[in-house]
Amino acid sequence: MSILMEGISLAKEIKDRVRTEVQRLNDSGIEVGLALLLVGDNPSSRQYYLSTLKASKRVGIRTHEFRLSADASINEILNTIHQINRDERINGLLVLFPLPPRINARRVVNEISPEKDIDGLGALSIGRLSADESTFQLFQSDSKNETESNPCIRLSGITGFLPCTPYGVVRLLEYYDVPLRGKHAVVIGKSLAVGKPLSMMLLAKDATVTVCHKETADLGRITRQADIICSATGVRGLITREMVKEGAVIVDIGINVLKSGKIVGDVEFDGVKEKASFITPVPGGVGPVTIAMLLENTLMSAMRNEALNSPFQLS
Ligand SMILES: NC(=O)c1ccc[n+]([C@@H]2O[C@H](COP(=O)([O-])OP(=O)(O)OC[C@H]3O[C@@H](n4cnc5c(N)ncnc54)[C@H](OP(=O)(O)O)[C@@H]3O)[C@@H](O)[C@H]2O)c1
Numbered sequence: 001m002s003i004l005m006e007g008i009s010l011a012k013e014i015k016d017r018v019r020t021e022v023q024r025l026n027d028s029g030i031e032v033g034l035a036l037l038l039v040g041d042n043p044s045s046r047q048y049y050l051s052t053l054k055a056s057k058r059v060g061i062r063t064h065e066f067r068l069s070a071d072a073s074i075n076e077i078l079n080t081i082h083q084i085n086r087d088e089r090i091n092g093l094l095v096l097f098p099l100p101p102r103i104n105a106r107r108v109v110n111e112i113s114p115e116k117d118i119d120g121l122g123a124l125s126i127g128r129l130s131a132d133e134s135t136f137q138l139f140q141s142d143s144k145n146e147t148e149s150n151p152c153i154r155l156s157g158i159t160g161f162l163p164c165t166p167y168g169v170v171r172l173l174e175y176y177d178v179p180l181r182g183k184h185a186v187v188i189g190k191s192l193a194v195g196k197p198l199s200m201m202l203l204a205k206d207a208t209v210t211v212c213h214k215e216t217a218d219l220g221r222i223t224r225q226a227d228i229i230c231s232a233t234g235v236r237g238l239i240t241r242e243m244v245k246e247g248a249v250i251v252d253i254g255i256n257v258l259k260s261g262k263i264v265g266d267v268e269f270d271g272v273k274e275k276a277s278f279i280t281p282v283p284g285g286v287g288p289v290t291i292a293m294l295l296e297n298t299l300m301s302a303m304r305n306e307a308l309n310s311p312f313q314l315s
Helices: 008-027 043-059 074-086 105-109 123-130 135-139 152-156 164-175 195-204 219-223 286-309
Strands: 033-039 062-068 092-095 184-188 208-212 228-231 249-252
Touching (some): 008 043, 008 164, 008 286, 033 043, 033 074, 033 286, 043 062, 043 286, 062 074, 074 105, 123 195, 164 195, 164 249, 164 286, 184 195, 184 219, 195 208
Parallel strands (some): 033 062, 184 208, 184 228
16 A cells, blocks of 8 residues: 655745745844736636745735736746846745647746746756755755754855746655655656656755657556656556556646546556556645745745845855
8 A cells, every 4th residue: 555645745835935035034133035927818827826925925025927818929028037036025936837839848948047937947947956956955965954053154155046946856856755766767757847857856865867758669668667757748548557566656747637626647547556656646745845945945946045145144
């Protein structure tokens, strides 16, 4: 029987720590600000937008809302980002995806100043992750106390933030004491938002990583070798019981909304849970941790800014 890796309790712990730290900054007259940019009215983007607004308010992060119509021009979007980049009250910017199809999403995300790229999806942030320049966030010996001990040097050394969903996956695995070093991790999906950065993070953690995608031949042959399977495709029922070895750890990142409104992942949960040692539920697994990571990255950005502004740095 498998252990359920629920994200709710980890997310709550992270949010509680963020709230305490935001309060501490507020007490010294410093506000933590998060901008949200929504273009158009895609239902899943709107849902994430509203959840992020609510979660930010709960931890005391001040939100700055930027909503543009679906027919906004690329110039309007870029000008809004420039305005946010210049605004000293704003520590992080979340652009909601998907953008309208006529907009080049990479052009948009690359315009976010790296210091405010708290979703870590810009080319510089991804490059720094690949170059192991931002992976030190993955190696805080006691991540449970990381925001309490905030030496200025560590904060000012942050050059890029880790993408929230894959970083949340790593934090969830660590929370449940799942060993990564030397394990064979199979990541299914190679998107810039999830699969690719997740594979780089697992590699940084000394796992042996195989990345699969649509063109992968005989997916089951590869997943059956995996100690850890992380599926991020959005294909309902892709991972079946026959594709999983006894005792494997299963992380289901996929989200599929059924006609009934029910949300399911990529994994055939009932069959697979009989063989897995650990498995995430959908919903309630990776999802809650993603927003918590976004809030934590926003806080880190504010603390870094504060550390850089401090006269201590100049002495
Ligand atoms: N829980 C969360 O917080 C959270 C956050 C973000 C995303 N998600 C969910 O995670 C899923 C993936 O998101 P994404 O942004 O990475 O999506 P995406 O950009 O559409 O990428 C999907 C990836 O899955 C691969 N894929 C599709 N069908 C496949 C198949 N039959 N076999 C093997 N690989 C296949 C694609 O391969 P190719 O590259 O070859 O096309 C692609 O790399 C979605 O369901 C999304 O809703 C969840």
